[in-house]
Amino acid sequence: xxxxxxxxxxxxxxxxxxxxxxxxxxxxxxxxxxxxxxxxxxxxxxxxxxxxxxxxxxxxxxxxxxxxxxxxxxxxxxxxxxxxxxxxxxxxxxxxxxxxxxxxxxxxxxxxxxxxxxxxxxxxxxxxxxxxxxxxxxxxxxxxxxxxxxxxxxxxxxxxxxxxxxxxxxxxxxxxxxxxxxxxxxxxxxxxxxxxxxxxxxxxxxxxxxxxxxxxxxxxxxxxxxxxxxxxxxxxxxxxxxxxxxxxxxxxxxxxxxxxx
Amino acid sequence: xxxxxxxxxxxxxxxxxxxxxxxxxxxxxxxxxxxxxxxxxxxxxxxxxxxxxxxxxxxxxxxxxxxxxxxxxxxxxxxxxxxxxxxxxxxxxxxxxxxxxxxxxxxxxxxxxxxxxxxxxxxxxxxxxxxxxxxxxxxxxxxxxxxxxxxxxxxxxxxxxxxxxxxxxxxxxxxxxxxxxxxxxxxxxxxxxxxxxxxxxxxxxxxxxxxxxxxxxxxxxxxxxxxxxxxxxxxxxxxxxxxxxxxxxxxxxxxxxxxxxxxx
Numbered sequence: 001x002x003x004x005x006x007x008x009x010x011x012x013x014x015x016x017x018x019x020x021x022x023x024x025x026x027x028x029x030x031x032x033x034x035x036x037x038x039x040x041x042x043x044x045x046x047x048x049x050x051x052x053x054x055x056x057x058x059x060x061x062x063x064x065x066x067x068x069x070x071x072x073x074x075x076x077x078x079x080x081x082x083x084x085x086x087x088x089x090x091x092x093x094x095x096x097x098x099x100x101x102x103x104x105x106x107x108x109x110x111x112x113x114x115x116x117x118x119x120x121x122x123x124x125x126x127x128x129x130x131x132x133x134x135x136x137x138x139x140x141x142x143x144x145x146x147x148x149x150x151x152x153x154x155x156x157x158x159x160x161x162x163x164x165x166x167x168x169x170x171x172x173x174x175x176x177x178x179x180x181x182x183x184x185x186x187x188x189x190x191x192x193x194x195x196x197x198x199x200x201x202x203x204x205x206x207x208x209x210x211x212x213x214x215x216x217x218x219x220x221x222x223x224x225x226x227x228x229x230x231x232x233x234x235x236x237x238x239x240x241x242x243x244x245x246x247x248x249x250x251x252x253x254x255x256x257x258x259x260x261x
Numbered sequence: 262x263x264x265x266x267x268x269x270x271x272x273x274x275x276x277x278x279x280x281x282x283x284x285x286x287x288x289x290x291x292x293x294x295x296x297x298x299x300x301x302x303x304x305x306x307x308x309x310x311x312x313x314x315x316x317x318x319x320x321x322x323x324x325x326x327x328x329x330x331x332x333x334x335x336x337x338x339x340x341x342x343x344x345x346x347x348x349x350x351x352x353x354x355x356x357x358x359x360x361x362x363x364x365x366x367x368x369x370x371x372x373x374x375x376x377x378x379x380x381x382x383x384x385x386x387x388x389x390x391x392x393x394x395x396x397x398x399x400x401x402x403x404x405x406x407x408x409x410x411x412x413x414x415x416x417x418x419x420x421x422x423x424x425x426x427x428x429x430x431x432x433x434x435x436x437x438x439x440x441x442x443x444x445x446x447x448x449x450x451x452x453x454x455x456x457x458x459x460x461x462x463x464x465x466x467x468x469x470x471x472x473x474x475x476x477x478x479x480x481x482x483x484x485x486x487x488x489x490x491x492x493x494x495x496x497x498x499x500x501x502x503x504x505x506x507x508x509x510x511x512x513x514x515x516x517x518x519x520x521x522x523x524x525x
Contacts, residue, residue, distance in 0.1 A: 027436030034440055038447045045453050049312045050305045177286035184293045191297075195304040200296075 006102060010110040029116045036069060036120060039190075040127075054195035060222055061191065063131040067221070068190040068214035069124025070147075071154035076117035079109055079159045082179070085169035094256055105163070105249055128221075137221060150217040150231070153238030157212055158186075160241025163249050170252030182208070190214040205230070212237045265359055266367045273371030281379055288384045291328050292391060298324045298452070299392050313456035319483045320454075322395050325388045326406075327451050327479045332381040334414040334474065336369045339438045342425025347433075355517060362422055362513050369418045397484050405491040409478035412498040417474050419505040420445065426509075429516040450476030470501040 018025050043065060047058035056064075088094040088108065097104045165179055189210030193201050204211040212234045219227025299321055306317040315323060342365060345351040354361050388394055397403065424441045428434040446452055448471035455463050455476045466472055477494040480486045486494055 027440065029436075031436045031440040031443065035443045038443055038452065041447065042452055045457055045459075046301070046305055048459060049457060050307065050309070053301070054304045177283050181286055181290050181293070184290050184297075188293075188297055191301060196300050200300075 003102065003106060006106075006110060007113075010113055011115070014113055014115065025116070029119055032116065032120060033123065036123065039065060054192045056192045057135075059131040059134045063128055063135065063137075063222060064192070064215050064218040065190055066124045066127030066131060067150075067218040069127065070121045071151045071158065071213055073117045073119070073121030073124060074151060074155045075158040075162075076120070077114050079155070079162065080112040080114050080117075081108065081162055081166045082112075084108070084166045089169055089256070098253075098256070104253060105246075132221070135222070137223070143221065146220065150220070150234050153235040154213040154217060156238030157209055157234075157241045160238070160243070160245035161208065163245030167245075167249040167252035170255050186210045186213065209237050209241065262359075266363065269364050269367035270371035270374070273368040274375050277372055277375035278379075281375075284376075284380050287332070287380055288387060291332055291384050292387050295325050295328050295388050295392060298328075313454060314485055315454060315456070315483070318393065318395055319485065321392055323454060323479050323483045325385070325392060325394045326482050327475045329381050329385045329388065330410055330413060330475060330478060331446075331451060332384050333373055333377045333410060334417045335376070336372050336418060336421060338365050338369050338418055338421040339425040339434075339441065341365065341368075342422060343428035343434050343438065346425075346428045362426075362509065365422060365425075366418055369421075370414070373414050397482060399484070399487070401491065402481060402484060402487070405495065406478055406482040409481060409495055409498060412495075412502060413474045413478055415502055416470060416498065416505060417445065419502070419509055420470070423505070423508055423512060426512045426516050429512075429519050445471055445474065448472070449474040450479065454479070470505060473498045473501045 040062070043058070043061055046053065047061070051057070053061055088097065094104075097107050100107060161182065162179070165182060168178070185204075185208055188196065188200065188204055189212075191214075193204055193211045193215055196204070201211075212230070216227050216230040217234050220231035302317070302320050302324065306312065306320070310316065312320070342351075345354065351361070354364075385394075389396075420441065424434065424438055427437060431437060448466055448469060450466075450472055455466050455472055457463075458466060477486075477498060481491050481494060
């Protein structure tokens, strides 16, 4: 209850700061969406020149992309840690966080909430609905619960990976630039993994499990037999990723020594 | 006076050199982007011979060259200018005895030279190891490409300066800058070569300046455009370079009259 109260206070605060630059808020939402549109345009243009991508049709690939957008929006809204190292370690803001009663990681999440990202999730759902209708996918009793569970699991995978990488900045002084690298690798996960070579498939499944935030869970709704097993593994992968993330984070926080003035 | 501008290039180059470590991950990031595109195009081509005038091997080269060209021409002049505007330091820079926009362009050039030597060339070497990239043998293609690459830099920087100066009029242009980046990546032919877009869209894109940044130099380098054609596409770049000077000067003049400092 205490943490929920904090969340609503932070959201109120967020609204106040954002409303000072009202026009800019919408420009930002639109520019976010434009970025997503770029990826969709890419898919559409590709399918003007081919009928299938590694055995997947246009509607299927679009559906996967739609699903991919949903957990990404949730993650970007609640677990945004971009620029953590500069803001909290270099400037010493971590000191302020650690002297407060709420859990430190939770506070950092709260200070960076970004609700406009959720608009991306909504668009993702819309894309799934449209391409699902085109494909004539059945709407089962478990569709909605599965969607919620898989979204939470996929968000957990993102959170685990990015928390782990962010926590690395407690151990190294220099900014590593490894996070922008991840942002690029995750885009591999939204296309049918079967089109990559074996090494990349293993990497995306077991080492940096970004295939679990896009193509595998989407495979469940697309009734892709070969991916059902992987889709059902998503919550397990999510739980593992979150545990690793929290473990590395708490180890890192213990190593933190104030740096700023 | 000229000496001062040369110093802008030199100082920026040295500053970048001091932080060169950051660029090693940049090389990896660009290789990964080439990788995503390479595997996607490979899956699209399948057994197909040619798409939009590109053979499968030309497409691999095009993707690699386009990303590596971006490694050279990309810069954050828009962000630098808008933060100068927001923290008010632009007022000081306006009264100094140099042209603010020209100084920014020179700094961009210093950054570009750094990126060319320590980012683009090693990145290209790595990409050639990882993917079947084929470099042209024709010296004309090389010469044409290098000159056009320089103009890619000029045109991209002009667009950046224009976006940055717009901060005078919209106060917080964060969204605008992001929008510009997405538009440039998509419409310059970096993600999809312009000849693969549907007819009506590629017709529109051929009337816009973005193609001059990636698509035209890439076409020369992959050998799709040869001989006299090189002069034609170079002409397109020259025209856009000249045309973009107009809004640039106009914005600069208007900005000097409108200057109001938000902070500092």
